[in-house]
Amino acid sequence: MRPSFEDIGSRKGNASFVAYDLRVPAFPFKWHYHPEYELTLITRGSGKRMVGDSHESFTAGDLVLAGPDLPHTWVSDRVQRGGAAAVVIQFPESFVQDFLHWPECEAIARLLKASVHGLHFPARRSRAVAEAITALPALSGLHRITALIEILQALSRLRSEPLVSDYFSFVKGKEAGQRINKVCRHIQQHASTTIALGDVAAMVNLTPSAFCRFFKRVTGKTFSDYVNEVRIGHACSLLTETDQTVSEIAFATGYESLTYFNRVFLRKKGESPRSFRARVQLLALR
Secondary structure (H helix, E strand, O other): OOOOOOOOHHHHHOOOOEEEEEEEEEOOOOOEEOEEEEEEEEEEEEEEEEEOOOOEEEEEOOOEEEOOOEEEEEEEEEOOOOEEEEEEEEEOHHHHOOOOOOHHHHHHHHHHHHHHHHHEEOOHHHHHHHHHHHHHHHHHHHHHHHHHHHHHHHHHOOOOOOOOOHHHHHHOOOOHHHHHHHHHHHHHHOOOOOHHHHHHHHHOOOOHHHHHHHHHHHHHHHHHHHHHHHHHHHHHHHHHHHOOHHHHHHHHOOOOOOOHHHHHHHHHHHOOHHHHHHHHHHHHOO
């Protein structure tokens, strides 16, 4: 997938790095990259997280460290009560280069080297550091700098999970990025309706066969597989948050056949929609 470039340097001003609270009605689809490291903590909201060739669900507490030029986005399933919020910290390589050669920072150096694959820190292991991340945007002066170093040191002690496969790579390109962003935005907005391959291909001035090759090459997924992932993600939210029947949810998420919906859900989630709902309800009672 060809991401768009985000210019963080011009927003940084005279500060060493950028740290801010992001509060929006919903996280929009914004597949992008930048040369800075980015530490993102989701404090409210849920949806899909895409980092490189990783495509997973997220909820509040989601914490990811993305290395330089690693494409990423968080996108809400829909506008949710209370909106969506995150703490975002973006820092350039020049910020860390001055101290990474210190023996005391060897663990941080290993952490940042591993971040080229995107690192996910499960919420159950990172609650303490999440509190420090949440507090950082309000800090100023030297306290702000030392707080970020301490956060990186704390993360270096935690067990993390790489998100991106070893074979993932992308070539920066403005035109391709605009094309794929347009397509993925359309899928996110219209996943509950019929999405015709020919119509989507025409949106980016490609024939259906050329579009399929293009989509597979830049995302690592077939067009139909990507659409199914978006739809099943929405179905999981409806199974969790509503009393709609499985049949109603199947049709509400763009499937014309209940049998096909059940088959795709089982393939994606490893269990049936009814089993998924029962398991979530059981967890809620604990």
